[in-house]
Amino acid sequence: MYEQVSHSLLNDILIALDPELKGDDLKHFYIRLGANFYAIHSLFQLLYGERRDFRLQMHKLVEVMAKQYRNRANELRNRDLAREKDHDWFLSEKLVGYALYCQEYAQGLKGMHEKLDYLQELGINLVHIMPILDGPKGRNDGGYAVRDFRKIDSKYGTLADLDALSADMRSRDMLLVLDVVVNHTSDEHEWAKKAKKGNKKYQEYYYTYADRKIPDLFEQTMPEVFPETAPGNFTWDESMQRWVMTVFNEFQWDLNYKNPAVFIEMIDIILFWANHGADVIRLDAVAFLWKKIGSTCQNEREAHLILQLMKDCCQVTAPGALFIAEAIVAPVEVIKYFGEDAINAKECEIAYNPTFMALLWEAVATKKATLLDIGVRNLPTKLDRATWLNYVRCHDDIGLGFDDNDIRAAGYDPQAHRRFMVDYYTGQYPDSSATGVAFGRNEKTGDARISGSLASLAGLETALLNNDAAAIDISVNTIILLHSMIAAFGGIPLLYYGDSIGTLNDNTYLTDENKHHDSRWVHRPTLDWEKAKRRHEPGTVENRIFTAIQRLIAVRKQIPAFADLNNREMLDVKNPHLMVFLRFASRGMYSRVLVIANFDTSPQTMNLRELDAVNLFEHREARELYSDRPISTRSGELLIPPLGFYWLQL
Numbered sequence: 001m002y003e004q005v006s007h008s009l010l011n012d013i014l015i016a017l018d019p020e021l022k023g024d025d026l027k028h029f030y031i032r033l034g035a036n037f038y039a040i041h042s043l044f045q046l047l048y049g050e051r052r053d054f055r056l057q058m059h060k061l062v063e064v065m066a067k068q069y070r071n072r073a074n075e076l077r078n079r080d081l082a083r084e085k086d087h088d089w090f091l092s093e094k095l096v097g098y099a100l101y102c103q104e105y106a107q108g109l110k111g112m113h114e115k116l117d118y119l120q121e122l123g124i125n126l127v128h129i130m131p132i133l134d135g136p137k138g139r140n141d142g143g144y145a146v147r148d149f150r151k152i153d154s155k156y157g158t159l160a161d162l163d164a165l166s167a168d169m170r171s172r173d174m175l176l177v178l179d180v181v182v183n184h185t186s187d188e189h190e191w192a193k194k195a196k197k198g199n200k201k202y203q204e205y206y207y208t209y210a211d212r213k214i215p216d217l218f219e220q221t222m223p224e225v226f227p228e229t230a231p232g233n234f235t236w237d238e239s240m241q242r243w244v245m246t247v248f249n250e251f252q253w254d255l256n257y258k259n260p261a262v263f264i265e266m267i268d269i270i271l272f273w274a275n276h277g278a279d280v281i282r283l284d285a286v287a288f289l290w291k292k293i294g295s296t297c298q299n300e301r302e303a304h305l306i307l308q309l310m311k312d313c314c315q316v317t318a319p320g321a322l323f324i325a326e327a328i329v330a331p332v333e334v335i336k337y338f339g340e341d342a343i344n345a346k347e348c349e350i351a352y353n354p355t356f357m358a359l360l361w362e363a364v365a366t367k368k369a370t371l372l373d374i375g376v377r378n379l380p381t382k383l384d385r386a387t388w389l390n391y392v393r394c395h396d397d398i399g400l401g402f403d404d405n406d407i408r409a410a411g412y413d414p415q416a417h418r419r420f421m422v423d424y425y426t427g428q429y430p431d432s433s434a435t436g437v438a439f440g441r442n443e444k445t446g447d448a449r450i451s452g453s454l455a456s457l458a459g460l461e462t463a464l465l466n467n468d469a470a471a472i473d474i475s476v477n478t479i480i481l482l483h484s485m486i487a488a489f490g491g492i493p494l495l496y497y498g499d500s501i502g503t504l505n506d507n508t509y510l511t512d513e514n515k516h517h518d519s520r521w522v523h524r525p526t527l528d529w530e531k532a533k534r535r536h537e538p539g540t541v542e543n544r545i546f547t548a549i550q551r552l553i554a555v556r557k558q559i560p561a562f563a564d565l566n567n568r569e570m571l572d573v574k575n576p577h578l579m580v581f582l583r584f585a586s587r588g589m590y591s592r593v594l595v596i597a598n599f600d601t602s603p604q605t606m607n608l609r610e611l612d613a614v615n616l617f618e619h620r621e622a623r624e625l626y627s628d629r630p631i632s633t634r635s636g637e638l639l640i641p642p643l644g645f646y647w648l649q650l
């Protein structure tokens with residue numbers, strides 16, 4: 001959009017810009033800057049318009065974007081142009097992701113090269129390498145407390161190693177996802193160190209206070225993220241003689257985005273990693289970006305404005321790079337991290353789908369799809385150019401963030417039902433063989449979350465211990481069923497390392513002084529490559545799980561209806577154990593696929609007459625795509641095996 005005020009400001013900035021940052025090869029940069037500047041200026045004005053140095057800050061922002069464009073390799077610039085043309089590329093059914101710690105998976109960045117083969121064997125083409133940046137030993141929250149945003153921790157390798165890996169991945173058509181921890185730094189970051197020494201400029205990078213007056217006001221409405229290990233949201237810093245806001249651990253200092261210098265530093269860092277080959281940047285803890293007294297300090301409107309501004313700036317310099325929102329919040333809030341509209345107020349193209357994840361675990365525990373069905377129906381519709389990251393497990397705990405109204409509609413009391421879930425997955429419930437561990441118990445609110453590896457939560461640990469073949473079947477089938485759901489739902493399935501070979505809990509964290517208090521380490525093991533080898537031995541648990549997931553991925557990639565184009569219709573069926581939905585596409589073969597999942601441990605029947613809408617009953621048989629076998633529909637009833645699923649081509 002053309003608008004005089006922003007245009008004349010842009011002109012002034014361009015005239016004053018370093019001659020180095022002008023020149024012919026910056027053509028695409030300037031075209032994009034012109035197209036986005038009105039939005040960038042408006043957002044910057046909304047956030048920082050009151051400041052006397054507003055124009056100076058605006059100038060600095062443009063300079064950072066231009067400088068990083070100058071640094072952007074031609075190969076990446078060309079990739080940007082190609083992605084601009086094919087702008088829905090990331091909604092494709094062909095994408096399948098995997099999250100791993102490079103140390104635990106491959107002993108560091110160098111080791112990753114040969115271990116990419118394993119991922120390709122499985123069908124993976126998007127890899128999230130968990131945080132690799134320099135952080136203090138021990139006090140680093142699994143890499144989420146960063147000491148230097150531009151340096152790779154030497155225990156993982158060097159920047160040159162990462163560049164080599166990202167080049168290798170590009171040559172294999174694999175996408176690289178890296179984290180940028182935008183909400184906080186380690187208390188050993190140089191900004192924090194300067195703040196501790198009394199440097200006012202850097203104290204303004206954080207929320208620091210001489211006394212408890214303001215912290216106490218904040219505390220009245222701020223929940224606690226780690227109530228057991230880091231109660232409260234402020235920490236007294238002895239050397240600074242001030243309180244500092246630390247929403248997560250006491251060594252993670254929250255950045256103050258009311259200061260434009262913080263925003264400019266972070267966009268510089270985001271673009272730095274985009275220039276080092278990150279196709280997708282995972283923005284950590286985005287719900288927390290803006291703090292306001294009297295609020296929960298989560299999901300504030302300004303947090304969204306910051307993300308919109310980050311997106312607009314990134315589009316100018318590195319438009320091919322996408323953002324993932326890590327916002328583990330209520331369904332009505334998560335959806336907002338895609339932005340309000342796809343052109344003027346876009347934020348992150350991809351967002352974790354924590355609601356679906358938690359609902360899946362609820363369905364496994366109750367053996368019923370009732371709440372799952374209600375919860376999915378009540379997920380707000382998302383933007384067209386936006387997609388979910390659907391996952392069963394990740395490096396974090398399982399939070400039971402489904403909507404209270406949905407729980408009631410399913411016939412349960414919200415508090416009692418959440419307690420049941422925690423009891424179930426920690427093996428306290430009589431009927432449960434799960435061996436999870438509680439996480440983040442909050443004595444004040446009674447809340448708790450769940451840690452544990454997928455296989456252990458699905459009962460495999462207990463089943464193997466008891467050498468109980470029937471119980472092993474149940475847990476293997478549960479693991480496969482859950483993966484079938486994330487493969488078919490719509491969005492990018494994100495597998496967690498170790499899950500495709502049934503990795504169990506790892507209790508070694510209990511003897512590590514830096515880890516024993518944080519049960520999330522129970523599901524962050526060193527990958528056992530001897531166990532992984534058994535994926536090739538028919539009959540082993542590893543082989544059963546691996547080959548099934550491999551097949552799920554291969555079949556998913558053949559089904560255009562599984563691309564994420566807001567093309568899912570939930571279908572009503574009377575049997576409460578079943579979840580049934582239709583996926584459809586306008587193109588090609590397999591353009592309508594009926595997905596049926598049975599969460600019960602007994603076979604269940606589905607009356608096809610209930611599905612008049614899809615005319616399934618008109619046919620005598622339907623092709624089941626996963627098994628590639630015909631299934632007779634002649635009797636008017638379908639029998640779905642225990643913890644089984646069908647992908648029926650219509």
Ligand code: GLC
Binds near residue numbers: 141142285326
């Ligand atoms: C994100 C990460 C989590 C970390 C937190 C604080 O939620 O996924 O592991 O503890 O941010 O950085």
